[in-house]
Amino acid sequence: MDNRGMRISARADYAVRAALELAAAGDEASLKAEAIAAAQGIPHKFLEGILGDLRRGGLVVSRRGGKGGYRLARPADSIAIADVIRVADGPLVSVRGVRPPELSYCGPAESLLPLWIAVRANVRKILGEVTLAHVAAAKLPDEVLSLAEDPEAWTNP
Amino acid sequence: MDNRGMRISARADYAVRAALELAAAGDEASLKAEAIAAAQGIPHKFLEGILGDLRRGGLVVSRRGGKGGYRLARPADSIAIADVIRVADGPLVSVRGVRPPELSYCGPAESLLPLWIAVRANVRKILGEVTLAHVAAAKLPDEVLSLAEDPEAWTNP
DNA sequence: AGTTTTCCTATTGAATTACTAGGGAAATGT
DNA sequence: ACATTTCCCTAGTAATTCAATAGGAAAACT
Numbered sequence: 001m002d003n004r005g006m007r008i009s010a011r012a013d014y015a016v017r018a019a020l021e022l023a024a025a026g027d028e029a030s031l032k033a034e035a036i037a038a039a040q041g042i043p044h045k046f047l048e049g050i051l052g053d054l055r056r057g058g059l060v061v062s063r064r065g066g067k068g069g070y071r072l073a074r075p076a077d078s079i080a081i082a083d084v085i086r087v088a089d090g091p092l093v094s095v096r097g098v099r100p101p102e103l104s105y106c107g108p109a110e111s112l113l114p115l116w117i118a119v120r121a122n123v124r125k126i127l128g129e130v131t132l133a134h135v136a137a138a139k140l141p142d143e144v145l146s147l148a149e150d151p152e153a154w155t156n157p
Numbered sequence: 158m159d160n161r162g163m164r165i166s167a168r169a170d171y172a173v174r175a176a177l178e179l180a181a182a183g184d185e186a187s188l189k190a191e192a193i194a195a196a197q198g199i200p201h202k203f204l205e206g207i208l209g210d211l212r213r214g215g216l217v218v219s220r221r222g223g224k225g226g227y228r229l230a231r232p233a234d235s236i237a238i239a240d241v242i243r244v245a246d247g248p249l250v251s252v253r254g255v256r257p258p259e260l261s262y263c264g265p266a267e268s269l270l271p272l273w274i275a276v277r278a279n280v281r282k283i284l285g286e287v288t289l290a291h292v293a294a295a296k297l298p299d300e301v302l303s304l305a306e307d308p309e310a311w312t313n314p
Numbered sequence: 315a316g317t318t319t320t321c322c323t324a325t326t327g328a329a330t331t332a333c334t335a336g337g338g339a340a341a342t343g344t
Numbered sequence: 345a346c347a348t349t350t351c352c353c354t355a356g357t358a359a360t361t362c363a364a365t366a367g368g369a370a371a372a373c374t
Contacts (some may be wrong), residue, residue, distance in 0.1 A: 006163045006280065008252040008273070010363065017266045024265035032319065039264055040208065044359050052321070064320040065372025081272070086314060094164040101311055107196060108181035108293040109174045114305035115238070115287060115297065116165070121277045121310035130272060136265040140272065147270035153278035154258055157243060167332065189350070209352070221351040223340025262337055 056085030
């Protein structure tokens with residue numbers, strides 16, 4: 001009965017961290033999967049699969065061979081954290097496996113739908129606005145920073 | 158590669174809906190598990206387990222026998238949706254199975270921690286403020302309602 | 315040719331999820 | 345006292361997902 005709720009999977013976390021390494025490397029340089037795995041402590045073969053998703057999602061381009069590796073397909077300030085999570089891990093928020101708009105509630109639960117929608121909108125507002133460039137440069141938008149600066153935000157429940 | 162991200166489990170959804178039925182029934186009346194299950198279309202035996210969690214979490218009180226059933230342990234306007242989810246389903250937000258404050262990142266991913274904290278703070282702000290009474294009466298706080306009223310919040314991604 | 319590195323498919327073990335089954339314990343009605 | 349109702353508890357299970365591994369084929373470079 002622990003550790004559920006709204007959770008971000010290892011896959012999503014790894015994907016974002018890998019993308020951040022690429023962002024930090026610049027738009028020119030390309031990094032090898034092995035180097036990213038070592039830098040972030042991510043299992044190498046697992047990461048390869050994730051990088052494949054990022055490539056198929058158009059966020060990353062790759063090259064094989066000796067001078068190969070991965071680099072971002074677009075400037076780091078044009079890729080939101082939400083983009084990375086969606087490509088690697090599916091919809092940002094879902095309830096019972098489906099996305100909020102597909103739900104239907106009855107009786108006193110009817111207003112649950114707009115509530116989930118509001119939660120999703122709020123999550124989107126943050127993760128859709130913060131880019132790889134923001135995080136890699138450790139310069140989060142003031143709006144986000146002020147949320148994280150509240151000491152209460154760091155307490156358990 | 159679909160349907161992950163940040164998700165609310167069937168368990169959490171069922172728990173909230175059950176609590177809403179209790180809230181709608183008033184502080185006096187008590188409802189039987191079977192009645193709640195029927196009203197909300199929740200598998201009866203599964204719901205019994207969830208109601209047990211709510212009871213152990215102090216949100217609900219129960220009585221057995223002919224006139225038995227469940228009712229809220231406190232007024233509906235003093236129980237937040239977040240309370241119900243935490244009791245039935247664990248921490249509101251977790252990353253890779255652990256709660257944000259226990260994470261540690263390095264290199265260009267360092268600012269990921271304050272980001273997750275900000276996301277969590279934002280989710281808390283909504284789910285910690287909206288009560289069973291709000292939802293059961295279909296009167297969400299203006300702040301939340303305005304988020305849900307934006308047509309963009311209802312579009313897919 | 316030979317090395318490097320991405321790319322693809324398949325498999326695995328463990329955990330989680332969403333249930334189901336069966337019966338015991340307490341309260342109530344007759 | 346007895347039967348009925350309803351909660352309560354333990355256990356089990358089938359399906360899925362999660363996180364990771366294995367092995368090699370395809371492409372790029374030296």
